[in-house]
Amino acid sequence: MSWQSRIITLITPVKLSIAFLIIYFGVFLAFIARYDFNPTSLIRFGHYYIEQNEELTPSGAIRFHGNEANGGNGYDGQIFYYYARTMFIPGVWPDGFSNAYRAPRAGYPLIAGVFSIFGSHGVVAGMIASQFMLILAGILSIYYLLPDHKKYLSIFLLFSPFQLQSFLVLTSDSIVAGLILCGAAVFFARELGRSEKYAPLAWFPFALAVLTKESSLFFLFPFGLYVFFKKDWKRSFVVLCSLIPFFAWQFYLREAHGMIPAGVLKIFLSPLDGVIGTMKELFFYLATFSLKPSFL
Template identity: 40%
Template sequence: MFRFFSKFLQNEKLKAEWIGVLGNLKLVSLLFLILYSFSSFCVWKKYSWSPSSQINFGKEFAEQNKEQTPPGAIVFLGEEGNLGAGYDGQIFYYYSRMLSSFSLNWPNGFETSFRAPRIGYPLLVSPFGWLGMYGTIFGMYILNLGIFYLSYLAIRDLLPDPKKYLSTFYLLSPFALGSYILLVSDTVMMGLSVLAYWAFIRKRFISFSLLAGLAILTKEQAIFLFFPLGLTTLFQKEFKKSIWVASSLILPGAWSLYLRTQFPEWTPGSLGHFFDPFGGLLGYFGEVQQALVSGDRNLILLIKKFSRFPLVLLLLSGTYLLFKGDGKKGLAFRLGFGILLLTTYAGGYVLYWATYENVSRMFTFSLPLLIFWEKEDESLPSGTYWALTGIILISFLIKLAFVSKPLRHLVW
């Protein structure tokens, strides 16, 4: 595969033709629409064509929040010994419903330590909730797709003409698609961060401060861009810009102070419980080894276990990139990319590497960081990273269409 890819890169005529195709705004936008429509189709058809199936309501939490669980929603029962806890999309739904009613009564059953700080996504969805419970659900779809597409246009605007094709890799990201399928916050965080960076480059600093603050409030990974950006402005002695970058912390700081008054046990340090350096990777390798020696030849089970292996290769490929290219160019993005990979190495097994969905979300922000890095440093040998990303996208679509089976559920 990689030998073919290398030969492809050396064929200048073929390469120019593909760059022309990937740089076609209308064609790529149509492909984006088809890709996301097909993905939703694959999920909805398994669950009575209900848009609520992407929220991933779990029976345990639906029962604790009956008044805010929409009638007719798909609620997952879980497997034997599992109460049907669902997935993260439901907490953003319930969080947004709380904000839609101008209430700060925390949804039942959800801990606050790392959920409550992430108000950005539910806050932006909350106006849709004035149209009812299904208004909130469709608002989650609209926000994911709308902000993501706008951020694609922003990246495209920032790239020079010969590099505009890179924006297509961003729009067709398997990680953004995976986030959309679960209607979680990663794609929204990434989109807000990219829009904030666009505002920064265009010297619209008030817009930058608000967008960057919302991005951090959506998910803390946004700091992987803004922290290196702030350091770079300091090194370049652009102190006015440094102050504007620092201003992105005003909204998160104010919300954190408020949380301390409502949930005294809450502390930013609680996020540290999620990390176990190399523990996640070692746990995954142990899982693969056990599957190989057990003699179990259940094809579906083996596919699920090996679905995370391309992510291991992507992690190694990204690590290789950190030591390549011109060290004086794109330093902020190299640093942000390195911090992201470091957190992936440090991710624990149970909460990250045990499931494809959790660990793949850790790579979401790597793509815009790499694109901005490549914009600054043309010598960066990123072909393998992009090839692996393409393989992961194809594998994800195959899994979505043919491998994933309907889970035990009920109609609420």
């Protein structure tokens, strides 16, 4: 028996799930243990933003001080928290953030905001729980998508440092990955030799993924092209309709609140934009480089 065959027999959905819980729950406990097991530490509230949103902040939240000029050492998790906390409060937006930049990315706050019926701590729990559920769902989905002789490759997502880091700072990258993979597992049922009657259900995770982060379009665009060239109009319609909530939300923000999405968002839809920008800086540096001493 080859090493691949041995690994294939070892990797099962149940074992993947157990390994996931051991790794992620272990890391979760290890992190919050540094803060007396206070789960709000995972959100990384910056003192600068708490001062502006005291009434929205959970009682007893861990506050990070210092570097107030750049947000008081907080991180993106707090942004998603505050938007989730106000998601279902009419006319209320968190203070201190650029609504034009942050409000369009409503997917993660929308998911966590459902838990706001349990108050501020409910939102904290919702943010953490949604990470656990969608990361695990993504791992199981990619296992489902891979052919039998390559299912062992799903362990790379299980041990992905990028997924783990996204979980530890409660950002939306792991949420997007989970949603896209869950949708793909249903969307490509025909290619997997299974019934495609549930393919329209892919609309929901795809739509949430685009609402969460516009770079999800880099996945949906090739998905759409694939089914379009196959003249699969049913699935083409699913992809097209998944964009409706995103544009409807943008329209609502503009008409109801006068928010025009920040121009910086186009950066996330520009392939190789970061590489091009770095090369421009490098060439500029080389063009202006001089060996002549500055004091002459």
